[in-house]
Amino acid sequence: MGLKVLPGPSMQQRTTLRLGGTATAEIVVGHVNDLDELPGALEKLGVPPLMLGKGSNLLARDGELPLALVRVPEPAKPEIVGFSGDRVTVRADAGMGLPAFLSWVASKGLAGMEGLSGIPGTIGGAVAMNAGSYGTDMSRVMRRVLLFSPCCGLRWADREDVLTGYRHFAPRTVDEWFLVMGVEVDLKEDSREAIKSRMAETMNTKRASQPLEAWSAGCVFKNPQANSAGRLLDEAGFRGRQLGGMAFSERHANFLVNTGGGTSADALALIAEAQSAVSRTHGIDLELEVKVIP
Numbered sequence: 671m672g673l674k675v676l677p678g679p680s681m682q683q684r685t686t687l688r689l690g691g692t693a694t695a696e697i698v699v700g701h702v703n704d705l706d707e708l709p710g711a712l713e714k715l716g717v718p719p720l721m722l723g724k725g726s727n728l729l730a731r732d733g734e735l736p737l738a739l740v741r742v743p744e745p746a747k748p749e750i751v752g753f754s755g756d757r758v759t760v761r762a763d764a765g766m767g768l769p770a771f772l773s774w775v776a777s778k779g780l781a782g783m784e785g786l787s788g789i790p791g792t793i794g795g796a797v798a799m800n801a802g803s804y805g806t807d808m809s810r811v812m813r814r815v816l817l818f819s820p821c822c823g824l825r826w827a828d829r830e831d832v833l834t835g836y837r838h839f840a841p842r843t844v845d846e847w848f849l850v851m852g853v854e855v856d857l858k859e860d861s862r863e864a865i866k867s868r869m870a871e872t873m874n875t876k877r878a879s880q881p882l883e884a885w886s887a888g889c890v891f892k893n894p895q896a897n898s899a900g901r902l903l904d905e906a907g908f909r910g911r912q913l914g915g916m917a918f919s920e921r922h923a924n925f926l927v928n929t930g931g932g933t934s935a936d937a938l939a940l941i942a943e944a945q946s947a948v949s950r951t952h953g954i955d956l957e958l959e960v961k962v963i964p
């Protein structure tokens with residue numbers, strides 16, 4: 671037991687964009703009880719933490735990156751922890767894959783998250799960035815969140831104690847940093863068939879418009895108010911635009927994909943090119959949705 675500190679983890683092997691340099695260290699948290707050692711371990715390393723799920727929304731820079739990746743404990747199976755009226759509360763550990771969690775709730779006949787089908791990553795990652803699609807997001811079902819922070823240790827934060835928005839999540843009590851360690855969601859009973867068919871429908875729509883198999887981090891820019899970044903990029907001529915090993919997807923212009931051998935330098939140059947083009951053509955400043963690390 672105790673924390674394991676491993677030197678020099680490769681971001682290329684830990685992100686779905688498959689690019690980026692080497693972080694200072696990777697801290698493997700074997701058990702939640704080990705978390706108390708984490709602030710001390712980080713202080714010793716002298717770098718900030720980066721909670722790592724499946725790395726599916728990260729664009730890591732090239733070279734040596736001064737940060738410590740934090741890997742959460744292996745998840746246990748989700749658990750039904752309460753019933754209230756027609757609501758069923760399910761608890762999950764942060765490290766559980768979101769697709770696996772969605773299959774689990776569907777198999778129990780619990781509805782409310784079907785629109786999230788096809789989002790990769792862990793459920794902790796989905797909470798931490800309020801992942802969403804097709805009119806729903808994590809905050810819609812979230813009941814409370816298990817957080818760890820240096821000030822307050824491990825504690826459950828109720829729905830009212832966290833701020834959520836479009837791809838945004840933050841505890842109201844601000845601290846140096848926090849980790850999402852678990853979540854409880856409120857779902858509703860429905861027939862397994864109906865849930866599975868809504869999930870399949872979401873997947874089909876996504877497959878038709880998004881390059882789900884490509885090395886990407888999903889949508890690279892946020893949608894501006896009442897507009898679509900994909901459409902703006904498309905109109906500005908960026909669908910399929912390539913630089914080195916990076917390209918805006920032919921299928922969806924807001925997906926930046928690594929076609930092989932792409933670097934973060936290529937990615938950031940393409941991003942800057944696209945931002946200035948859309949600003950010129952439409953007078954709109956596109957904001958990044960992926961997190962550039964560090």
Ligand code: EPU
Pocket residue numbers: 802803804805879887888889890891892893898899900901902904909921922923924959
């Ligand atoms: N469009 C184009 N050209 C393109 C891409 C899209 O003209 O190359 C048009 C589409 O035809 C459509 C409109 O733009 O009329 C919107 O496109 P789409 O339905 O694909 O959705 P989106 O707004 O581009 C958002 C989320 C996705 C999420 C989908 C489905 C953001 C930035 N994107 O995309 O989320 O999967 O809706 O709900 O919020 C992500 O967060 O990584 C992500 C991919």
